[in-house]
Amino acid sequence: MKDFFRQNGILLLVIAFLLSVLIGVLSFVMGGQADPLSNLVNTITAPVRGGVSAAADWLEGVYGYVFRYGEMEEELKALRAQVGKLEEEVRQGEEASRENEQLRKLLDLKERRREFTFETAKVTARSASNWESTLTLSKGSSVGIEAGDCVITETGVLVGIVAETGINWSTVSTIINTDTAIGGIVTRTYSAGVLEGDFSLMNQGKLKLNYLPEGAQLVSGDEVLTSGRGDMFPSGLPVGQVEEVFTDPSGQTRYAVVIPSVALDSLIEVFVIKDFEIVE
């Protein structure tokens, strides 16, 4: 009987079962922190991830330079025009800010400010599964990154939320992932809702703005920002634009499909907001 078990791998199967239970219990108990086994393996494999990612980024760059040169030149022209337009808007904005500051002083209001503590990190891996949308970053708990921290691009656009951290790595649940839920607001109408990943939209690279107020009159192209409700996440981070508004199959609530502003498949470097203070 013992030989039968040995020859057919039943003992190995029992070990596999126990390992499964151990990993399951550890990941349940540890919450946002990676379990010790995953932490160890991912810490050891971090240089491999970094190396492969650097090589792939370099190859993508070479490919882009060789095969998409014309396209990139066009993009550069469009960006130059956009920079000119934005510079003009900045000049107007500075003027408005100065005026706003003076009026606040006159009314004796607290100075408005947004202070973020950032940590830059490289994207070293993208989700290897079709069932979720995640990113792996090159930094983790050793520099103070925690589960629940917001991740943004260099232009401040929301990428996602840190889901799990290890010593020198962390995983980010992107805004289109099904387990993401964050308060959102439409700037034009001030309609608030909940930004949630939806499985059917995830593969199209989109997400939902759920539980919209009944009278919300949204149109395609409306800008969506984080609302900052609950003070868990900073307010005012750009998320995307409304594509279309639908009524839930139950007929009770309305939701908008949002196209994210971030290009998740071409991210190389991101910023993790470790701490923030916003006075509106």
Added chain:
Amino acid sequence: MTRRDLIHKWLAYALGLLPVWLLDAYILPRVPLWGTVVPMLLPLAAAAVAVLEGAYAGTGFGMAVGLLWELTYPGGFGGQVFFLALAGMVMGAVSQYALSQSFPGCLICSAGVLGLLDFLRVGRMLFINAADLPDLLQVAIPEFCWSLVWTPLVWLLFRSVYNRVGGTKLA
């Protein structure tokens, strides 16, 4: 076969697994088919070794692949270790007693393990009411087909390892 031969043999299989893992975890997710579909190569590796080496080795290799999957990919909850160990055992036994230890046998076993994995995922998603069946099938079917396309490459890789160190060749 001495202990040294055994270590040599499984080190060779581990080295064979390395490019498959790198491809699966870090390279193919950068170039998804039709912009969205990424193949699953690790179950194919477990299937190939189980078909070549039989039930016992299939269980052990399946367990190792499952561990790699759980520990290096985000979002794991432990189930893959047991699932791939069990799948390795079943595939090894089926190829030994019912199918042949050849590429068609590996293809059938790979289809079986991929199909079962996707079936379980779809079942889980339906159970937690995460999406409707048509939406889930839109992901599961292309994933299954695109993964299966990689079977010949994975088979050839492990077949070449087997030809050098597999079975009792080192004995």
